[in-house]
Amino acid sequence: MHDSSGTRARILSRLRAAPPSPAPALPDWRAPRFDAPTRLDRFRTMLEAMKAEVHEVDAADWPRRLRTLLDNRGVRAVVHGDGSDAARQLGEAWGADPQAPRLVAYDRAVEQWKGELVHGVDAGVTLAIGGIAETGTLILWPTAAEPRLMSLLPPIHVALVEEDTIRDSFAEVVREQGWAGRMPTNVVLVSGPSKTADIEQTLAFGVHGPKELIVLVLKRAGRTYAAAG
Amino acid sequence: MTVDAQPDAGAPKAGSFAERAHLALNDKPLRANFRRAMDGLMAKRAAQFPDAADLAALRARGAAIKERALARLPDLLEQLEARCAENGIRVHWAETTDEANRIVLGIFREHGVKTVVKGKSMVSEEMHLNAFLGEHGIQAIESDLGEYIIQLAGEMPSHIVMPCIHKNKGQIGALFAEHIEGQRYTEDVDELTAAARRVLRDRFAEADAGISGVNFAVAETGTLVLVENEGNGRLSTTLPPLHVAVMGIEKLVETLDDIPPLLALLPRSATGQPITTYVNMITSPRCEGEKDGPREVHLVLLDNGRTRVYADPELRETLRCIRCGACMNHCPVYARVGGHTYDAVYPGPIGKILTPQIAGLDVAGDLPHASSLCNACVEVCPVKIPIADILVRLRREAVRPSASNSVQGAAVKGAGDGWTLSESSVWAGWKWLHANPALYRLGARALALAGNLIPAGVPPLKAWTSVRSKPKFAPRTLHQLARDKGFDDA
Numbered sequence: 114m115h116d117s118s119g120t121r122a123r124i125l126s127r128l129r130a131a132p133p134s135p136a137p138a139l140p141d142w143r144a145p146r147f148d149a150p151t152r153l154d155r156f157r158t159m160l161e162a163m164k165a166e167v168h169e170v171d172a173a174d175w176p177r178r179l180r181t182l183l184d185n186r187g188v189r190a191v192v193h194g195d196g197s198d199a200a201r202q203l204g205e206a207w208g209a210d211p212q213a214p215r216l217v218a219y220d221r222a223v224e225q226w227k228g229e230l231v232h233g234v235d236a237g238v239t240l241a242i243g244g245i246a247e248t249g250t251l252i253l254w255p256t257a258a259e260p261r262l263m264s265l266l267p268p269i270h271v272a273l274v275e276e277d278t279i280r281d282s283f284a285e286v287v288r289e290q291g292w293a294g295r296m297p298t299n300v301v302l303v304s305g306p307s308k309t310a311d312i313e314q315t316l317a318f319g320v321h322g323p324k325e326l327i328v329l330v331l332k333r334a335g336r337t338y339a340a341a342g
Numbered sequence: 343m344t345v346d347a348q349p350d351a352g353a354p355k356a357g358s359f360a361e362r363a364h365l366a367l368n369d370k371p372l373r374a375n376f377r378r379a380m381d382g383l384m385a386k387r388a389a390q391f392p393d394a395a396d397l398a399a400l401r402a403r404g405a406a407i408k409e410r411a412l413a414r415l416p417d418l419l420e421q422l423e424a425r426c427a428e429n430g431i432r433v434h435w436a437e438t439t440d441e442a443n444r445i446v447l448g449i450f451r452e453h454g455v456k457t458v459v460k461g462k463s464m465v466s467e468e469m470h471l472n473a474f475l476g477e478h479g480i481q482a483i484e485s486d487l488g489e490y491i492i493q494l495a496g497e498m499p500s501h502i503v504m505p506c507i508h509k510n511k512g513q514i515g516a517l518f519a520e521h522i523e524g525q526r527y528t529e530d531v532d533e534l535t536a537a538a539r540r541v542l543r544d545r546f547a548e549a550d551a552g553i554s555g556v557n558f559a560v561a562e563t564g565t566l567v568l569v570e571n572e573g574n575g576r577l578s579t580t581l582p583p584l585h586v587a588v589m590g591i592e593k594l595v596e597t598l599d600d601i602p603p604l605l606a607l608l609p610r611s612a613t614g615q616p617i618t619t620y621v622n623m624i625t626s627p628r629c630e631g632e633k634d635g636p637r638e639v640h641l642v643l644l645d646n647g648r649t650r651v652y653a654d655p656e657l658r659e660t661l662r663c664i665r666c667g668a669c670m671n672h673c674p675v676y677a678r679v680g681g682h683t684y685d686a687v688y689p690g691p692i693g694k695i696l697t698p699q700i701a702g703l704d705v706a707g708d709l710p711h712a713s714s715l716c717n718a719c720v721e722v723c724p725v726k727i728p729i730a731d732i733l734v735r736l737r738r739e740a741v742r743p744s745a746s747n748s749v750q751g752a753a754v755k756g757a758g759d760g761w762t763l764s765e766s767s768v769w770a771g772w773k774w775l776h777a778n779p780a781l782y783r784l785g786a787r788a789l790a791l792a793g794n795l796i797p798a799g800v801p802p803l804k805a806w807t808s809v810r811s812k813p814k815f816a817p818r819t820l821h822q823l824a825r826d827k828g829f830d831d832a
Contacts, residue, residue, distance in 0.1 A: 127653070134409070134658060139403060139410070142402070142403035144606070163619070231543060231544075247616075265573055293562055293598040296598075303620060305619050308572070309535060311487040311488035314378075315511070319535075322572065322574075
């Protein structure tokens with residue numbers, strides 16, 4: 114193994130020997146704010162501008178709505194987290210139906226089924242911990258029950274996001290949720306399906322990741338904007 | 343894929359920037375490719391910043407964030423190292439690109455790595471990492487579509503954000519037909535993209551390791567932030583069991599709160615996007631119980647001349663750069679000659695100040711002259727780097743190294759190299775003339791009377807008059823005019 118302790122000391126001592134420069138105060142800057150009704154509109158508009166599909170659905174009814182959306186696309190196998198609430202709801206709604214897409218639980222380490230994961234599933238369902246209205250962004254906070262490749266390998270990524278977890282800006286989320294003290298292994302912000310403009314600035318989707326992003330905004334029955342605050 | 347990817351070094355190009363620029367200016371398809379791309383990028387960026395006051399506040403914030411981080415750089419590097427270690431990321435330090443390459447090779451050898459997928463990273467271009475690994479029996483495949491295309495072509499990137507912007511779809515179609523098994527010639531962008539997906543999918547799955555760069559490293563949490571649109575960066579850093587990230591030591595910020603404003607600046611300045619499709623924040627390897635992600639993560643911190651740049655407070659501002667490429671998108675010189683003309687890893691305005699500082703003025707001393715000092719780059723830089731001031735400073739350093747700023751020897755590598763014999767004799771003559779009033783008067787009168795008779799085609803004038811009209815001497819000298827106005831000491 115390379116011994117870099119001498120290198121480290123030389124780099125740091127050169128930096129410390131340099132004349133100091135002042136550390137300016139951080140000038141005021143505020144991320145945009147939205148009121149409750151425009152927040153969801155903005156979230157949807159920004160995502161749709163990046164070719165994601167957004168549906169507002171009743172929180173209790175999403176598996177049925179998703180079934181329709183995936184049937185229209187000929188989806189046969191769907192990977193989901195193991196032991197999550199979303200997985201339980203999917204199982205209850207689709208489990209007994211032989212016509213429904215096959216439900217595949219992400220219940221092993223990736224090494225044990227890489228081939229199937231890379232080539233054999235059509236869609237992945239993830240639960241976002243929140244959304245960001247300013248940029249039309251989903252926040253994925255992978256855990257043992259929400260592995261990160263579910264949102265990356267299948268050609269279709271389905272993201273569930275509860276309406277009341279949508280915030281105005283990333284700055285607000287990081288600060289108010291105290292991310293600095295509890296960063297997970299990996300957190301990912303997703304704003305649309307995978308895309309590239311490397312060939313003549315022409316947008317093409319699904320270059321390596323999902324070709325399609327379907328966002329289901331879960332709404333609680335009887336909930337009003339006033340209650341959202 | 344029938345043909346293995348070629349090394350990325352690109353054919354060495356002899357001569358000066360000016361010579362290469364003339365070749366580029368005569369390449370019509372190249373000029374059309376750049377013109378179209380740069381016009382589009384300028385319009386897209388402008389659309390992202392409709393409110394001048396909001397933009398001013400955001401830029402002030404972005405510049406201050408980077409200035410603060412640079413002011414505390416050694417402490418923050420130590421903090422980053424400590425946080426990473428706590429999180430299970432192993433940190434390595436490299437003074438030179440060769441040292442960095444050997445560190446990466448050492449990690450790979452320890453793990454028996456044979457194939458690697460690599461996300462886009464400018465620091466790895468500085469290191470010529472692919473070629474180095476190739477020489478040692480490890481195949482590194484570029485996974486970013488643009489980088490993959492130029493790897494197939496055996497070229498260097500021509501832009502730091504859009505590496506194959508110099509190619510059109512016909513050229514890319516031909517390249518794919520030649521190199522990808524079963525791929526017919528097509529100019530259909532979706533079909534070309536699908537072909538790359540098909541080839542690279544299996545590469546991701548088979549790779550023993552992934553390599554990435556780092557857009558921002560957060561000292562407070564030990565988090566590596568990577569932005570991208572394709573998902574190749576996430577695949578390269580998630581699917582293989584080993585992830586090695588390489589970064590320049592300046593890519594550091596103090597806190598996690600610094601990330602949102604920088605994220606608001608970077609993609610909007612670069613490609614006119616409100617945000618990239620993916621923002622990937624990596625804080626540790628796969629934890630106990632997790633089912634995917636790399637089991638080991640390494641971070642290589644590269645100096646490669648950055649501590650020398652840091653030694654001078656004015657030149658230090660170069661290190662604020664967040665690699666958005668807006669300066670090149672708006673540069674009238676870059677838009678006409680393209681990125682390869684600079685014959686450097688970093689082209690365009692930022693490259694004109696960074697390359698001579700890293701490689702030395704003796705090697706890249708003509709780059710600071712490849713500018714009209716029009717200031718377009720300064721106006722769009724999201725972190726307000728005074729590029730034009732630094733260009734002028736480097737032009738001066740090339741002929742007259744400054745002593746005042748020198749802490750560890752010459753401030754700029756190769757300073758003074760541009761001081762030619764003809765220049766020094768002209769300045770000596772100038773000094774002598776001005777120190778002798780009689781001679782000065784005689785010379786000035788001679789030029790006023792006969793200066794316009796000097797033919798435009800003689801050597802000192804020839805270079806100037808090849809693209810400009812010949813300067814005209816006034817019939818009377820300034821001193822004569824002043825005396826006419828009643829100044830008796832003229």
